[in-house]
Amino acid sequence: MARVALAGVGHWHxxxxxxxxxxxGAEVVAAWDPDLAVAAGFAAEHGVAHQPTLAALIAIKPDLTVVMGRPDQVPDLALACIEAGLPIVLEKPAAVSTAALEPLAGAVRRKNLFAAVPLPNRCGPIWAEIEALRAAGRLGPISHAQFRIVNGPPERYRLDGVPWVLDPAIGGGGALRNLGIHGIDAALALAGSADLAIVSAAVDRRLHGEAVEEYAIVTLRAPDGMIATVEAGYTYASMAPGGDFEWRVSARNAYLLDRGDSCRVATLDDGRMRDLTPIPPADRYKAFMADTLDHLARGAAPSVGIGDYLQAMRLIDRAYQEAAL
Structure with missing residues (x-):
């Protein structure tokens, strides 16, 4: 049974x-947070042991450590775990800027260490279907894709006790950096991590008066001509969990649509339309963790690593420049 530790349990994830x-099937063996009261409260609520310091957590040598927290603090936490040789999950946002993330990526490469990044929509059902169709020669070139995540108003981050998400000096941006990174990563994955050109980018912050943008839309083009659109927002008119989620991929022979609670694929060559077993967005962290522990046990690289995260961060930097933010 894998032994998992949670560092920075004040994070909303x-x-x-x-x-x-x-x-x-893992055992959560330790919880820690810079705020000892937060760590103790989390440990009591969930029935886990808590450690008084990060050094004490590192000393128990967990098989996997999830590193979370404020982006202005996470790099030091992550570097301590990396230098100790601990495999990690690096929760986002992990740094206030791309430049602050780069030393972490360098340390992971130098230590040849396992470092997974939770971009759990990569565990959604359309990805396995895309690979199966491609392997069978039934996908064809991808024409266009749309990736949309629009969640509730930004005030929910204050209610969750993480108001720093709405401070651009700490969070590094707004809806695009926080939510849009999932769509940016998806576009890069479809393009085989090829460099994507930014056709257009726009942001808006008129509804709630926050310092960060509450809505962003970015249009990308791949070298092979694929067009991808990424939408991210804090503009869904409800505080309830969920929001507006849609992943859509159009290829010559297949059209795939993932709405979170439903997923469907149409294929042209056989005239079929099939429902895939959905994975609700709230459950995709479970799929991510199962995949991560499987890769770790096999000695394989993570499905999404720190290099993927860094590439997505750099593309978001360019999108902000295009939007003249």
């Missing part, structure tokens, strides 16, 4: 990582 680790 900490509970999701704990649930995902347990669902994957």
């Amino acid at each position: 900490a509970g999701m990582h704990l649930e995902a680790a347990r669902a994957a």
